[in-house]
Structure formats: C-alpha cells, structure tokens
Amino acid sequence: MTKTGRAAVYDAPNTPFAIRNYPVRDVEPNEVLVRITMSTICRSDIHSYLGHRPNPCPGILGHEIVGVIDQLGENIIHDMRGDKLAVDDRVTWTEFFHHGESHYRDIHDMPQKSPGVRKYGHDLVADDPHFLGGFADYCYILPGTGILKLPDDISDEEATPLNCGVATMISVTEAAEIDIGSTVVVQGLGLLGLYGCAIAKARGARRVIGLDSVADRLSIARKFGADVTFDIDKMDEDELVSAVRAECPPDGADIGIEVCGHAGAVPVGIRTLRIGGRYVIGGLVNPNSTINLDGNLILRNWITLKGVHNYHPRHLVQALDFVMSHRDQFPFADIVDSKFSLDELDEAFARAADRSVLRAAIVP
C-alpha cells in the first residue's frame, strides 16, 4: 500500500487551509525525506497567506521546519559540518535550495541569490514530490540544500526558527558589522528583532536600543539583550530620534537595523545614526516598500545603507552555534509561545497575524 501523509494546503490567500493526503514516495539518491516534528509560522508566511506577496497555490506554506530523517538518499552521507547523517537523526536545513550553474554562488559567494533558487514553502503541492513545505507530516529535502544535524539537547522550540529567523539575523548583523563597543538600534521586536538584540550583544555591542509599539515585545526584548526599549507610539518622530540618540553619546548610534517591515521606519532609523553610521534593511520583504529619504543626509553623514535578503549556508551553522552557546543567557524557547496541530492551522495563522502570539508552532 502506498504511504501517504497529510498537508494543510494553502488554496488561495485569505481562505481556510484544507487538509489533504498525498503519496509519500521513496527518496532519490540525492534526497532526504523528513518526518516533521515542528514548524513555525514566519511573518513571511503571513504575508503570503494575506495575499501581500505572490506565493504559488495550491501549495504548502512554512519554511521554518525541523524533523527527523525518515529516509536518507544513498548519496547523502554528511551534513554541512561533516557529521555523518543517519535515519532518525533530527535535522534543520537551509530554507532555500539550488543546484546547477550559478555565477552568484561561484563568483559572488551569494548562493542564496542564484538564478532559479527555490525555497521551501513556495511550490505547488500537486507537483512531485508534493511535500516541500512546513505545514505537513513530511518534507523532502532536495539537492542543493544545506543540511545540519541538531544536537540532542536543543529543543524543537529552540531549533525550529534557526533556518529562517535566526540565520537571517546572523546574516543581517554580519552585514551591519557590529563590533565590540557598538551601539545598535533595532527597529521591530518580533522574532527577528529579539534575535537581533541578542546576537548584537553576543557580537560585542555596548548598548542595544529596541523599538516597537507592542508592550509585551518591549518587555521581552529586555530578556534578549536590549538595554533600553522605546514605545514608538508614545512619542512623535523627533522625540523618538532624540531619545535614541541620547542613549548613544556623543552623536548617535553606530548601527541601525530595520526588521519591522515598515518602510516609514527607515528614515527615522537613519536619523538616529552618527556620522559614518551603518543601516541594514532586513524586514522590507514586500514589493513596493517605497522609502522617502533625503539623499543629502546620506551623503553628508557618510551613511552606509545595505539590504540583506536570506542568508548564506554558513549563517545557518553560525545560528545553531549562537543558540547553543547562549541558551543559558537568553530564553530562546520562550519565543515559541503557542502550539497548534495541523488541523488548527487557521487559528494559528489568525493568532500570528494579529500578533497575539509571538511565534506559533505547528506540531503535526
């Protein structure tokens, strides 16, 4: 009898998920089949679900996934780090995959921007091998994916956000060149911002200032390395800029990081920087995020402005190392603050979309 698995299918934006069964075939030599133990709802899943950005449908959303190896292709021997892989090992993997020619990978060391790169949670469920997203019983790991074995003592709650949120923030903070003694402003204290605060501290930041409008997030950010937080709704723009700059004497912050997803936050963040400051955009994932910016301010103040999208496979390795070495200092497991079954995916998305939960986990 053919083995089957369940998937919560995303038929169209703003419509309920439908649970359907699909066949689970044996793996090809360069593939791995994983039995999903947990996946989490990323903000970008919500953008897709609400129709703010195009995503193939019907499909399976979800790219923050961990699970145990159910079947291992005969050519898959080691993970990215050289650890031997075996059936029943728990693994995470890069949220994107690409194989074949890529000048971006070979010349520019940006495999994540290879032409034709594909991402988990962005494929049609009707096509073989059906299972290429997080909200399902199974997921195939296809050739060109970086696989990473998980240590036994990391929990699923700590491990699931590694391959999107945490690795992305390793990439963003690397691009920001946070150094010992840096002062860092983080705009947006969702999962990306909380990890951003914690990684900034781990990279040696002297002072981390977190900005958001959700009271719970301002208080939890203190547990994730933010030295001070400001509620952006409690003051006007000039007051906010002055308050942040006062925390970074003598003339403003070294680094600004946007992970709130609002284009309007960028000019405000840049105003908090000192001359020679650096600003990284990490959250404007939707098209048409137009910024109204005074180019003369960028010129006069020698501002470096960078965009960061996705991450290099090395950042996933570093994400795991960061969490393993700082899990006593920061309560990473608390970020995943709610759990739902596959059948409860509609409720999970509603709660995640209205921000009444920080990171919703699906345990199939």
Ligand SMILES: [Zn+2]
């Ligand atoms: Zn994501």
